[in-house]
Amino acid sequence: MTTESVTSAGAGRGPAVIGTPAAAGSLYPKEVAARLREDAAAVVARYPEPRSALLPLLHLIQSVDSFVSPRGVAFCAETLGLSRAEVSAVATFYSQYKRKPNGAYTVGVCTNTLCAVMGGDDVFATVSAHLGIGNDETTDDGQVTLERLECNAACDYAPVVMVNWEFFDNATPASAVDLVDRLRAGERVEASRGPVVQDFKAVSRVLAGFEDGLVDDGPSAGEATLVGLRISREHDWHAPAYPEAEHDGESDVAEDGTGRGEVGEEQSSSEHAEPTPHEATTGERPDEPADQAGTEPTSPKSGTEGTKE
Numbered sequence: 001m002t003t004e005s006v007t008s009a010g011a012g013r014g015p016a017v018i019g020t021p022a023a024a025g026s027l028y029p030k031e032v033a034a035r036l037r038e039d040a041a042a043v044v045a046r047y048p049e050p051r052s053a054l055l056p057l058l059h060l061i062q063s064v065d066s067f068v069s070p071r072g073v074a075f076c077a078e079t080l081g082l083s084r085a086e087v088s089a090v091a092t093f094y095s096q097y098k099r100k101p102n103g104a105y106t107v108g109v110c111t112n113t114l115c116a117v118m119g120g121d122d123v124f125a126t127v128s129a130h131l132g133i134g135n136d137e138t139t140d141d142g143q144v145t146l147e148r149l150e151c152n153a154a155c156d157y158a159p160v161v162m163v164n165w166e167f168f169d170n171a172t173p174a175s176a177v178d179l180v181d182r183l184r185a186g187e188r189v190e191a192s193r194g195p196v197v198q199d200f201k202a203v204s205r206v207l208a209g210f211e212d213g214l215v216d217d218g219p220s221a222g223e224a225t226l227v228g229l230r231i232s233r234e235h236d237w238h239a240p241a242y243p244e245a246e247h248d249g250e251s252d253v254a255e256d257g258t259g260r261g262e263v264g265e266e267q268s269s270s271e272h273a274e275p276t277p278h279e280a281t282t283g284e285r286p287d288e289p290a291d292q293a294g295t296e297p298t299s300p301k302s303g304t305e306g307t308k309e
């Protein structure tokens with residue numbers, strides 16, 4: 001690799017540095033810059049406006065630098081036609097964007113309400129003491145960054161620990177200590193619901209929109225998530241029908257009382273879409289044969305027109 005002076009990626013874990021103007025010598029090595037430009041072009045091409053690509057580009061920067069570095073801010077600003085202040089304003093708003101070099105594994109302990117009362121505070125305190133670091137700090141070997149997390153919508157597995165956004169359910173102080181020890185030892189670690197844990201830079205590249213092929217690896221929904229669905233099926237329970245609509249004096253409840261569709265039943269967007277002026281005039285719908293246009297639909301899935309008295 002051609003080497004130029006790189007001041008950001010190898011910087012020590014000091015105070016926040018986001019927004020610091022890129023100084024001379026803070027450019028990326030040529031090979032890295034070339035790949036960044038190529039990847040950035042692919043990301044920007046997904047959006048009608050270049051500036052809309054800022055969030056994934058910030059993840060892309062983290063896939064190289066492990067944080068939103070000054071040179072990364074400059075790269076995003078230059079690529080998207082923004083000021084560095086604008087880039088920094090966005091990067092500092094979201095906690096997923098790091099202001100200093102991150103460890104290979106972000107270990108997040110949920111200490112939000114439910115996880116806290118189920119033991120999350122104990123898990124955090126134990127891991128913090130074991131690693132000798134506090135919130136948003138990184139071990140000296142650069143392997144683990146410890147964080148307190150807000151609710152991860154995984155309360156049915158409280159208390160929850162996440163490693164680079166993969167779940168570790170029903171954590172205990174002992175299991176969390178074992179987890180961080182295995183991560184620091186470079187062991188293969190499988191998530192409770194998800195794939196084998198990847199390092200922070202690899203996951204950041206996925207968040208930038210470049211798939212790693214692991215999306216279907218590992219378990220997905222767990223028993224605690226599915227138990228309600230299973231019980232409702234055993235008892236043939238259904239969601240109640242929609243209440244009567246007040247508009248036009250028409251009912252949203254089908255004659256069989258089931259509403260416009262069972263909960264979870266797939267309905268096409270065209271069934272929900274407002275008619276275009278042409279459709280309103282002719283009565284035609286996109287997937288409807290011309291000889292049926294204007295006739296009364298008979299399926300309960302067909303919306304209010306199928307429920308007229």
Ligand code: FES
Nearest residue numbers: 110115151152154
């Ligand atoms: S409170 Fe921890 S996942 Fe919801």
